[in-house]
Amino acid sequence: MSIGKRILKIVAWIVGIALLLVLFLVAYVQMRWDAKDARPAPDLKARTDSASIARGEYIYRYTAQCWGCHETPHGGQNPQQAGGRLFDLTETGPGFGKWYSRNLTPDVESGLGGWTDGEIVRALREGLRKDGTTLFPIMPIDWYHGMSDDDVLAVVAYLRSFQPVKNTVPEREPSFFAKALFTFKMIAPKEQILTPIATPHRGITPEYGRYVSSQIADCADCHTPRNMQDGAFYMDSLFAGSSFAYGDEAGEPLVSFARNITPDVETGIGAWTKDQFIEAVTTGMRPDGTVLTTHMPYAYYKFWNMDDLEAVYAYLKTLPAMKRTVPPTAMSSQLAASEGVEHGKLLFAGRCQACHGENASGAQPTNVKLAEVSASLSDQDLQEFIAGGQMNLKMPAFGKTLKPDEITDIVAFIRTVEVK
Numbered sequence: 001m002s003i004g005k006r007i008l009k010i011v012a013w014i015v016g017i018a019l020l021l022v023l024f025l026v027a028y029v030q031m032r033w034d035a036k037d038a039r040p041a042p043d044l045k046a047r048t049d050s051a052s053i054a055r056g057e058y059i060y061r062y063t064a065q066c067w068g069c070h071e072t073p074h075g076g077q078n079p080q081q082a083g084g085r086l087f088d089l090t091e092t093g094p095g096f097g098k099w100y101s102r103n104l105t106p107d108v109e110s111g112l113g114g115w116t117d118g119e120i121v122r123a124l125r126e127g128l129r130k131d132g133t134t135l136f137p138i139m140p141i142d143w144y145h146g147m148s149d150d151d152v153l154a155v156v157a158y159l160r161s162f163q164p165v166k167n168t169v170p171e172r173e174p175s176f177f178a179k180a181l182f183t184f185k186m187i188a189p190k191e192q193i194l195t196p197i198a199t200p201h202r203g204i205t206p207e208y209g210r211y212v213s214s215q216i217a218d219c220a221d222c223h224t225p226r227n228m229q230d231g232a233f234y235m236d237s238l239f240a241g242s243s244f245a246y247g248d249e250a251g252e253p254l255v256s257f258a259r260n261i262t263p264d265v266e267t268g269i270g271a272w273t274k275d276q277f278i279e280a281v282t283t284g285m286r287p288d289g290t291v292l293t294t295h296m297p298y299a300y301y302k303f304w305n306m307d308d309l310e311a312v313y314a315y316l317k318t319l320p321a322m323k324r325t326v327p328p329t330a331m332s333s334q335l336a337a338s339e340g341v342e343h344g345k346l347l348f349a350g351r352c353q354a355c356h357g358e359n360a361s362g363a364q365p366t367n368v369k370l371a372e373v374s375a376s377l378s379d380q381d382l383q384e385f386i387a388g389g390q391m392n393l394k395m396p397a398f399g400k401t402l403k404p405d406e407i408t409d410i411v412a413f414i415r416t417v418e419v420k
């Protein structure tokens, strides 16, 4: 055999072995990605008294905001919590596939009716489904992991108070990459919780503020930078601003980064007073008069107990000041390229819809039917109202955020909405 042929033969062998390895890896990932964790669910039981249900509702709707993710799409002002919202992550990073929020009503077949209280607790704090497979971490399980027994059981008590709704949510569709992350435990359930977790003493203290902002609300989840490869949080940079943009993966008109809210004076909120902080968090109005995007869920934070917000502020004040600036809010190319009513429609979706609902028909935070009430107002009155807001009702003033022609386009859009 000539030297050339011998080399060819060796190369063929190497390629063959490499192909076999790849095939083996693919088969291994396909077989192993949804392996079951055999740990038992904790033996915890939710109470059914009205105080527990009310606490659960507060966490579910306003602090953790399970509500927005688990509502059935297009449900109007009081949507059912029967899941089905699509999280399309096919274009995010290397592509993670498609995920659907689940039906949390007590329907036995399609919801949580067949789950024990302990299994729901395990899902929330440890990230396992009833069958022991791992949940994809769209839910902030890293943080819920520290939720107290009383609070997690209050959430369960609230879930049990829903009417059962039959709604079979589509099965998840992980990409191969996501499956590989599961297989090699880059996405893994959290450590098993074996000892009771007590709620820190409630009060305006940094300790309680840490618990609220990190364990039962999602401030830490959104505002902390992450490793973009595996999603792990940089815990030494707590609250220094997000690493990725909100709105991007969802194809929304506006794309914004969660800002640095450590006490750094230049790049964080070190120069803000407590009142300015509370105003920004509950009305979206920053001290300079501009309005935050609704990726920052301020529309829901206006329903908080004032003590909880003050505790969060007290806690943020104790963090190390970090110098870090996130990129500014940007428009999607679709918004930038649109004009007239279409422009107004997209601006409405980016700026107003979180409070006023799809097609201005009302939503949970603000149930005024905008299209209906606008009918009796002149264009000029409407434009002035939008620019000036109504802070006593927590309608932010958009005069420093939107240009006059943008407001004109929004009004033009509102005029096209059919009043039913």
Ligand code: HEC
Pocket (backbone or CB within 6 Å): 059, 060, 064, 065, 066, 067, 069, 070, 087, 099, 100, 101, 102, 103, 104, 120, 123, 124, 129, 130, 134, 135, 136, 137, 138, 139, 140, 155, 172
């Ligand atoms: C950012 C969106 C988001 C938030 C916030 C969120 N969830 Fe989820 N949740 C999801 C998605 C998506 C899934 C499905 C993940 C999967 O298929 O692996 C899910 C799955 C679940 C499951 C598992 C159900 C099943 O059938 O497997 C439970 C239980 C659950 N969520 C309860 C809650 C509760 C209670 C809260 C608030 C404390 C909450 N979720 C907050 C998006 C969210």
Ligand code: HEC
Pocket (backbone or CB within 6 Å): 213, 217, 218, 219, 220, 222, 223, 246, 256, 257, 258, 259, 260, 261, 268, 269, 277, 280, 281, 286, 291, 292, 293, 295, 296, 297, 301, 312, 329
């Ligand atoms: C779903 C993600 C998300 C959650 C949850 C969230 N934020 Fe934000 N936050 C944002 C985004 C995005 C911005 C920036 C919006 C913009 O630039 O218009 C922001 C901005 C802010 C600002 C304004 C900072 C500045 O310099 O203008 C403050 C203050 C703030 N958030 C505090 C909080 C607190 C406190 C919580 C919890 C109670 C919280 N956020 C929860 C996404 C989030």
Ligand code: HEC
Pocket (backbone or CB within 6 Å): 283, 284, 294, 298, 299, 348, 351, 352, 353, 354, 355, 356, 365, 366, 368, 370, 373, 374, 382, 385, 386, 390, 393, 394, 395, 396, 398, 410
């Ligand atoms: C944080 C939530 C929030 C956001 C965001 C928001 N609004 Fe409002 N808006 C309100 C509230 C609350 C009211 C007062 C409702 C009432 O009368 O009880 C209101 C009232 C209004 C009214 C007056 C309706 C009337 O009763 O006469 C108009 C017009 C309006 N909003 C337009 C807009 C437009 C346009 C945008 C986006 C540029 C917007 N709003 C964004 C909360 C919001």
